[in-house]
Structure formats: structure tokens, C-alpha cells
Amino acid sequence: MKKGILLIHRNGKKAYVFGAGIKFGKPGFEDYDDLKWMHGWKINKDKFVHETIFANGDIEGSKKVRIRHPGISIWNWMDGAPNTGGTLCWDGHKYLWIHEGE
Template sequence: MKLSLLFSLFWIIFLQATELPGLFTKSFNEKKLNERYQIIKPIKPGYLEADFTGDRITDIAVQVVDKKSKKRGILIINGGSNKHYIFGAGYKFAGEDFNDTNWLDGWRIYKDKIAYKTLFDAEGDIAGSKKVKVSHPAISIYSIEDGSELAGALIYWNGTKYVSIHQGE
């Protein structure tokens, strides 16, 4: 009997820790995003939260899959404006050549104030990098090969809109 009670308490705590914040879920449903997208949690953490825009209000990012195309992506709902933004899931990342994050092995909040955008030459070979100022927390997404981060993108607010830059190979 005690083991059953202990398991029940553990399960309740686990569900609370993995549930999305209520304001996010409410906005997701009111905007009818649930009709087109399914929230997925293929990697941990299941969602990211930070003040991505610098308005001192928490924003939430989740991974989604477009129900028709089956393409994966990232959905951000800004807490202050309640606007949503889609990266992937059939929409091209700004400045990138992909519209599906099926390659994504990891993600995290990026807190450094400087990032490096990978530059490519006309043949697609790496030609160097360019320093980029990042004023607010950003979302780092990446693929992993042989246990190390190989390549990815950084999604950040540039003061007027979300942009992404390629990082790594």
C-alpha cells in the first residue's frame, strides 16, 4: 500500500514537471495551432522557457510536427505579445536552406552575448565565421555525431524579429 502511494506521488510530481505552462497551452489552443501542429518532446527538456525578446516576460519554445507534412520544427509563443513564430515544420528558417528539424538531436538556451555565424563560399565550403551580438537568451539547436555537437542553428531576437544563424559544419 505504501509503495502504491509513493508511486502515485512520484507520478503526479513527474507530470507537473513535464507539463507546459497553462498560459502557453491556452494560447496554443485559442490560436488553433493544435489543429495544424502536434507538440512533440523527442529530446529533453520538453520545452524551453526564457525571456527571448527582452520584454521581461517569459516566452516558451516547443518542438512541433506539422500534422500534414510530418515536418518538424520549433514553435515560440511570446509571453508578452502572445504572438507565435514557427521555424521549420514546413517553413524555411530565415537565412537557412531547410524547413524541417528532423535532424535535431539537442537544444538548449544560449546565454552568451556573442555567437559566431558560419560563413560559406559559393561551393558550399566553410569560408570562416562572423561575430554576431546576441542581446537576449537564444535557442541553440544542434545535431550530434560521435557524441559531439556537429552543426546547428541559433534562433534569437534581433530587436525586431527572430532570426537564425548557422553554426558549425
């Protein structure tokens, strides 16, 4: 069974599934359909996140990205600390996946 997250908007009229057999992320690179790797999550009310930039599969750096609405940060653990994951955030029209960490 594949694991995922179900988000229901406050008004109850829209629901979104991430994982659980439904792909999300960047197509062809991070198109996750299973969140079995996820060890934790939290509501992220920060105004900015730091997106990891990749080139040819290697980490090239990061860039600061402004988020206008609270997001959901999800991560996995390595050596007792969050290692990799990202933030699902609403841009006013759709959810975006911003990769953070390794």
C-alpha cells in the same frame, strides 16, 4: 510529418513557428522547413555566437556576432558531440538564424 519549434512570447500575444513545413534560415542556402535533423536544443544566454561563413558552399571562416537577447541553440550530433546547427535569436523585430558549425 515535418518537425519544428513553436515559440510563444512571454506576453502570449505572438507565436512563431520554425520548421514544421515553414521555411526559416537564409533563403536559397539554408531555408529549412523540417527540423528532423535536430538532436538537441538549449536556451543560449551567451552575449556572442560564432556564425559560420560560407563561400561557394565551402566554409570560409567564422565571425563573432553579438546577440542582444537569449536565443535558442539547436544542433545535431556527430561522433558523440554537437556538430552543426545554429542559434535562433530575436533582434527586437524578428528572429534571425545564425548558422554555427559545419
